[in-house]
Amino acid sequence: MARERLTVTERREELLRAAVEQIEARGVAGVRISDIASALRVSNALVLYHFATKERLVVAAFAHAAEGDLAHLRTLLGRRTTALRRLRAAVRWYAPTGQAKGWRLWIEGWSASLRDPELQALTRDLDRRWKAAITEVIKEGVAAGEFHCPDPTATALRLTALLDGLAVQLTSYPGSIPHTKSRQWTEEALTRELSLDK
Template identity: 70%
Template sequence: MVRVRLSVAERREDMLRAAVQQIEARGVSAVRIADVASALGVSNALVLYHFSTKEKLVAAAFRYAAEGDLAQLRKLLGRRTSAVRRLRAAVRWYAPTGVAKGWKLWIEGWAAALREPVLREVAGDLDQQWKAALIEVITEGVASGEFRCEDPVSAVWRLTALLDGLAVQMSSYPGTLSRTTVLEWTDDALARELGIERTALTAATR
């Protein structure tokens, strides 16, 4: 069997993907360099050569996974349609009952960031990028007269706080809330923050 020689970038990406899978399976505190190495059939030393410490590997894996979700968010918000359509599509995708895959990793990251400065810096930067993307579209919608929102920054903080809290609850206690209920609450919150009736929100996005 011919062994394919990977470039440095390809090797690092393989390690990041494996680290994400191991973190999701074991949690940040329990995952080891050896787990990632074993999953790829390489030595611990090779993983350490690329990332030097477990903490740096975990932070890089978190950024790798979260940036994938961030790219999808920006894709949804960048569509050529009304601001309200883009916002509702993005919020419903991002909601814990949507199709965004990063919730488990985000929750693991929040917990670990309490004690890991490197991860805290990475998570904080990514969180601000999420908020900035939503703030931009809300500001655009206000300027075009689609809706009324006196303080887009505060609105986004409240909206993401709701979604983050629901994600923690639903991940910790699965089955306690239905998908329908969560999406109704999400629509309620979005309509309230945009200063429009909920019926106007849903009518605009049919």
């Protein structure tokens, strides 16, 4: 049976989704062009036609995943509710879960970016945009009088650093920290950072 003919944009999208899945399953170092081609039942040449090299495909795959994550974050933070509810929703979504599938991708990205300047620039930009979005909603909550926070930028940095660290522990060492404890520590950090217990 012949495959459905896709536009260039649709084909790139399909290749990027497959690349993300393969990176999550095999890691950046272990994934090959042939893995992505095989997953889609296309030729290696087709993958290389769109991305030229594995390195370019990997960077594009991370950019694709990052934009999807940032779009979801904007949706959460754009809801018509209090800043505190929006912040909690974003933190709950960002926090690692038992599946941690998405976190495996980002841990791979951080690791690979140590050797790939283009990937490092991409992951740094993603990190900056996440922190900026969290900082902005904290500032909105302060301005609305919902909570007190003298330094929203530092608070966003500490919260995301805690979540990143928990993600590494929960993803790399399953069972090392109970998920209930992870959620408790996150809520305690939020309470402390925003002076919610006063």
